[in-house]
Amino acid sequence: MTGGRTVGGETLPGAGGEDADAPDRVVCHVDMDCFYASCERLRHDDLDGEPVVVGMGYEPGESIGAVATASYEAREFGVESAMPISEALELLPRRADADPDDPDAPDPAETGRYLPVDLDFYEAVASEVKDVLRDCADTRREVSIDEAYLDVTDRTAWTVAGSGGGDGDDGVDGADPADPPPSGAAGPAEARTLAEGYARHVKERIEREAGVPASVGVAPNMSAAKVASDADKPDGLVVVPPGSVAEFLAPLPTADVHGVGPVTERKLAELGVETAGDLAAADRDRLAEALGERGPELSRRAAGDDDREVTPTGLPKSLSRESALPTTPDEATKRETVSALAADVARRARERGCLYRTIGIKAVEPPYDVNTRAKSLPGPVDDPDLVEEVALDLLAEFDETPVRKLGVRVSKLDFAETDQATLGGFDAGEDAGGGSGDTGDRTRGAGARTTATDGDGGKLTDWVDGEPTAEETDRDATGDDAERRTGDGQASLGDWS
């Protein structure tokens, strides 16, 4: 019954292919417009219409740090994400520096407002956005604080809605979920679909209920929806119906394809592949030679062929912390930095109730040579002292090396509940009466015991792994260590449990 009518006509080579029977899905990609800046506007009325720059590592009045988000007004001055604040200030001086009495001071009309990142506040706003999304779609994947995919196939359809303004008595039956407003439809389709109306409904609800603008892309698959949401930012709504995906993508530069970065773009250009259309049509064996398996995959995406399901965001795979420093070979400075980073990573891991089995560092040498070192433990642990010890140990290799940035990471995470006494039949430690987890370290029964008793530890993985299933691990966000840090349950990588 979801016989999704194809609007853009033309059967496309390759697209659809063998799964012609599969019903077309309706995927929305929701992308907040310069999210941090929009959040700041939400609480500072006077920022409306102003160039706004939100800087990370930025302190008011200083010029260190990097641009996290620039409002569209600020982008007009050339300010971009990831740009050093010092550079942004040259393009767009700070409003506070505009002094009417000083002839050398910048013209206020050519200045902007600079604010430091306030992640807690943005997360609070993001959670209101999530509330809307949860309401609008059963299947969601949150990619970052300001971006999500929704599979709304069962909420709407690719059916063409009544083309007039009023309720046309065309063949379309069923209650349309949202009133398709008459205003400017974007997208290659001439006719409006129910899907478009639904997407508009989602977009308007976000703006109304969370107070921040979003751009939305709608398409029969994830990668096309992603490109669509990007195609008319800010405040865009772009609809790409089944059958017109390849046509929509074809003229775009390869860099617009999700997964094509600077390196891949250059390699593709060397092959004479400049547009998504070129990429779709390119010989896939040649792409594989030049780019590995990713090549043919990118080609399929560019052809509108992407059958990935929208799957809920999982638990994180690693936690890390890094920080830049003035380039230095000084051993004490480096060790202090790594110790602090290690403590922070370990604290975050504990807060999230996760154990880790691999500890690693990163040391960046000028000009920008990234070195990583890692060490795996016999079993999963939660042990801040050990994180520091291993990290410092790995750092020793770089004792003589000048570095500009250092990082610490834990990976091979294990979110099994710490009270999982059943696992090994052990009491998982002595923290029975403890309470607020200030015990030095905790180790899951398995790891602790083996670490203590047998040196080679090699077999441990056999039964440490494979034990926690997805369903079991889902529960982590709810209970344990989250304690007082309420509302933070789905901190940055928000998981929809």
Add this chain to the structure above:
DNA sequence: TCTGGGGTCCTAGGACCC
């Protein structure tokens, strides 16, 4: 492009086991 911070996934080589 003189590069900030937090992530993901992929690849490739070596060790080790059978």
Add this chain to the structure above:
DNA sequence: TCTGGGGTCCTAGGACCC
């Protein structure tokens, strides 16, 4: 023991994304 292949794990690095 110069010798075949397959599988898994670990480490390091690269590319990409927001």
